[in-house]
Amino acid sequence: xxxxxxxxxxxxxxxxxxxxxxxxxxxxxxxxxxxxxxxxxxxxxxxxxxxxxxxxxxxxxxxxxxxxxxxxxxxxxxxxxxxxxxxxxxxxxxxxxxxxxxxxxxxxxxxxxxxxxxxxxxxxxxxxxxxxxxxxxxxxxxxxxxxxxxxxxxxxxxxxxxxxxxxxxxxxxxxxxxxxxxxxxxxxxxxxxxxxxxxxxxxx
Amino acid sequence: xxxxxxxxxxxxxxxxxxxxxxxxxxxxxxxxxxxxxxxxxxxxxxxxxxxxxxxxxxxxxxxxxxxxxxxxxxxxxxxxxxxxxxxxxxxxxxxxxxxxxxxxxxxxxxxxxxxxxxxxxxxxxxxxxxxxxxxxxxxxxxxxxxxxxxxxxxxxxxxxxxxxxxxxxxxxxxxxxxxxxxxxxxxxxxxxxxxxxxxxxxxx
DNA sequence: TTTCGATCTGGACGGTGCTTAGATAACACC
DNA sequence: GGTGTTATCTAAGCACCGTCCAGATCGAAA
Numbered sequence: 001x002x003x004x005x006x007x008x009x010x011x012x013x014x015x016x017x018x019x020x021x022x023x024x025x026x027x028x029x030x031x032x033x034x035x036x037x038x039x040x041x042x043x044x045x046x047x048x049x050x051x052x053x054x055x056x057x058x059x060x061x062x063x064x065x066x067x068x069x070x071x072x073x074x075x076x077x078x079x080x081x082x083x084x085x086x087x088x089x090x091x092x093x094x095x096x097x098x099x100x101x102x103x104x105x106x107x108x109x110x111x112x113x114x115x116x117x118x119x120x121x122x123x124x125x126x127x128x129x130x131x132x133x134x135x136x137x138x139x140x141x142x143x144x145x146x147x148x149x150x151x152x153x154x155x156x157x158x159x160x161x162x163x164x165x166x167x168x169x170x171x172x173x174x175x176x177x178x179x180x181x182x183x184x185x186x187x188x189x190x191x192x193x194x195x196x197x198x199x200x201x202x203x204x
Numbered sequence: 205x206x207x208x209x210x211x212x213x214x215x216x217x218x219x220x221x222x223x224x225x226x227x228x229x230x231x232x233x234x235x236x237x238x239x240x241x242x243x244x245x246x247x248x249x250x251x252x253x254x255x256x257x258x259x260x261x262x263x264x265x266x267x268x269x270x271x272x273x274x275x276x277x278x279x280x281x282x283x284x285x286x287x288x289x290x291x292x293x294x295x296x297x298x299x300x301x302x303x304x305x306x307x308x309x310x311x312x313x314x315x316x317x318x319x320x321x322x323x324x325x326x327x328x329x330x331x332x333x334x335x336x337x338x339x340x341x342x343x344x345x346x347x348x349x350x351x352x353x354x355x356x357x358x359x360x361x362x363x364x365x366x367x368x369x370x371x372x373x374x375x376x377x378x379x380x381x382x383x384x385x386x387x388x389x390x391x392x393x394x395x396x397x398x399x400x401x402x403x404x405x406x407x408x
Numbered sequence: 409t410t411t412c413g414a415t416c417t418g419g420a421c422g423g424t425g426c427t428t429a430g431a432t433a434a435c436a437c438c
Numbered sequence: 439g440g441t442g443t444t445a446t447c448t449a450a451g452c453a454c455c456g457t458c459c460a461g462a463t464c465g466a467a468a
Contacts, residue, residue: 017446039425049448051426056446060425107318110370114311119374130376151380152397155371160360160398163367166314167359170323172334176355193356194364194398221415243456253417255458260415264456 018056020046025067034104039063068112069120071105076129088136092161092191099165100183106165133157160194222260224250229271238308243267272316273324275309280333292340296365296395303369304387310369337361364398
């Protein structure tokens with residue numbers, strides 16, 4: 001429509017401030033952590049007044065949600081790449097490694113998802129992480145799995161990796177990581193031990 | 205040392221303000237949600253000036269941590285009760301149900317744990333939730349499980365229930381809950397499906 | 409009784425999310 | 439090209455936040 005190149009000598013009207021605000025938010029998140037992610041800081045980073053963002057987002061929460069949505073998009077991208085490059089067996093590892101590589105973003109993502117009690121949906125199936133998990137499970141089951149079991153299993157899998165993504169950062173896990181020779185090995189080991197605890201569920 | 209009964213006509217020196225502040229924090233969390241949990245609101249609720257809490261907690265974070273620690277104590281208590289009343293097979297259910305019964309508290313608990321990157325330890329083993337999980341797993345395995353496998357399995361179990369506690373609140377799960385006839389049934393079903401997704405991990 | 413240290417108040421500082429009023433510039437139309 | 443319309447941005451201000459400080463209050467040791 002207009003874009004005057006989005007640079008050079010602040011032309012009062014920014015051109016694409018919405019995009020610039022999202023970029024600024026990501027910069028702040030990665031540089032200063034999620035606590036520093038204030039609306040005013042984002043505006044400052046983008047070089048505009050504190051009130052400017054309100055013409056592009058209804059409130060702070062809406063900006064955060066947009067950041068979160070972008071984060072989920074990137075997460076799903078990482079998962080899709082993992083399937084393409086290493087097969088569906090690496091899905092869980094890719095998930096946890098994304099969360100560890102972008103801890104502040106991951107936190108903002110779930111903070112938003114929690115308060116909205118909703119999960120950013122991706123329009124195309126091949127870019128929806130949960131859909132990828134379902135496909136992997138269906139493939140592993142040789143197609144012989146009904147829809148209900150598939151849904152429940154996918155949620156169980158998502159729960160496991162999300163829980164592990166959060167818990168593995170606690171210092172309680174540090175000795176195990178060292179023992180196993182690195183975070184990656186630790187994550188793999190835990191994910192492979194997930195079925196064992198189910199034994200305690202069967203025997204009652 | 206002194207306690208003048210902690211009631212009746214504000215005697216300038218409160219008597220046990222520290223305890224009163226923690227109680228006030230819990231009241232606010234349950235009544236107004238985690239976003240309303242400000243230091244000033246806690247002081248207001250306890251009927252003291254905004255600066256009073258600083259004589260009992262170094263800063264807001266320290267107050268939150270105390271609340272979180274209390275929360276983990278109650279969670280572990282709930283888990284211990286579940287084992288006593290229904291056997292170790294109900295541990296996961298008890299965990300998720302606690303998180304759902306106290307959503308705001310649960311959120312504060314993990315917010316604190318995350319920022320400290322540490323997990324409030326409980327001094328006595330019989331009151332440590334992770335210890336309960338280990339015992340349940342060891343019992344289910346008939347004692348034939350080495351220490352490493354036990355640790356990894358316990359972390360996998362904790363990851364699953366923590367993840368499920370968060371994810372099951374998303375509206376994506378609502379249709380499944382309805383289909384299965386309630387949240388409790390849904391949680392049980394997901395926990396029982398956890399092993400199936402592991403199939404996708406084996407076949408590579 | 410005097411002193412002392414712990415506890416609490418009132419007031420202040422900078423930072424926050426958000427609102428309102430007004431300045432600025434890009435666009436659509438004549 | 440001149441005109442008005444509309445979206446965008448700024449400046450100023452509101453109430454609230456976490457935190458600090460000087461001083462009032464009080465319990466207990468000396």
